[in-house]
Amino acid sequence: MMRALLYATTALIAAPAAAQDHSAHEGRDAPAQENHSAHDQMDHSSMNHGEMDHGDIAIPEGPPPPRAFEGPDHAAELYFDPERLSEAREYSRIAHGRMTTGMVLAERLEARLSDGDDAYLWDVSGWYGTATDKIVFKTEGEGELVSGAVDDAEMQLLWGHAIGPFVDLQAGMRVDVEPETTAHLAVGVAGLAPYMIHFDAAGFVSDEGDLTARIEAEHDMKFTQRLILQPRIEAELSAQDIPERGVGAGLSKIEVGARLRYEIVREFAPYIGVEYEAATGKTADYIRAAGEDPDGVSVLIGLRFWF
Secondary structure (H helix, E strand, O other): OHHHHHHHHHHHHHHHHHHOOOHHHHHOOOOOOOOOHHHHHOOOOOOOOOOOOOOOOOOOOOOOOHHHHOOOOOHHHHOOOHHHHHHHHHHHHHHHHOOOEEEEEEEEEEEEEOOOOOEEEEEEEEEEEOOOEEEEEEEEEEEEOOOOOEEEEEEEEEEEEEOOOOEEEEEEEEEEEEOOOEEEEEEEEEEEEOOOEEEEEEEEEEOOOOEEEEEEEEEOEEOOOOEEEEEEEEEEEEOOOEHHHOEOOEEEEEEEEEEEEEOOEOOEEEEEEEEEEEEOHHHHHHHHHOOOOOEEEEEEEEEEEEO
16 A cells, blocks of 8 residues: 555656656757957057157155044044053053063084094073063083083173064173183174074173174074074174284184084974184184194084073
């Protein structure tokens, strides 16, 4: 009985579909073709645009109309409470520009292996403050790897102020601890140059009136997200001879090298590298007089980390 009902229902549904007559569809005529042959006879040669002189269109001169300066400095204040908007702008400035943060970066903690003159070196910096104003400290130095004796060491305490989106002006004090204690006034700039070149350039005036300068630059070249090659160059200059420190006038020293690091995590990266260091001019003469070589190549093994 159930099977008979199913057959009957199917037959009723299919009957209208079978009754539909589509034969008239093929009798519809296609739209008539439009004749474009007359377009070839259109003569554009007589059309002359020579009198359309756009060269005389002058840029408006003079001040903008007074109406342009009407109303509030912030147009949204026409529709919203100015006091609430002022609070929102202040919050935005604090959230995006006045947040107080800090960082410590050990850029170079390394052993420098060379022919009979192995040494160690540190180069650590840090800052605390906002994006526009911060306290900056720097310390670097080197010594003998075997004995541990410190040959050169300095510390800087600076105030940094942003003078551009990528450049800070830095000013403060530098104190040399070794080979003898000397205080300097320090003024310089540090930041990011085009092509992602990090730079730090500063001039120093010692308590003896000696004027010196230091310029350094480095660039990170990523082979992968973790394997990074960092070429680096540093130059030191002096405006006068400083015999007690073994420094001659002009370009006194230059360092050129590269370090290949692997960032196990972003904050911690061992590295290897090579660096050529050379004293020049009278500085080289002072070093030779002390029985040492004024230049040399070192193999570097070190760590870079930050927190």
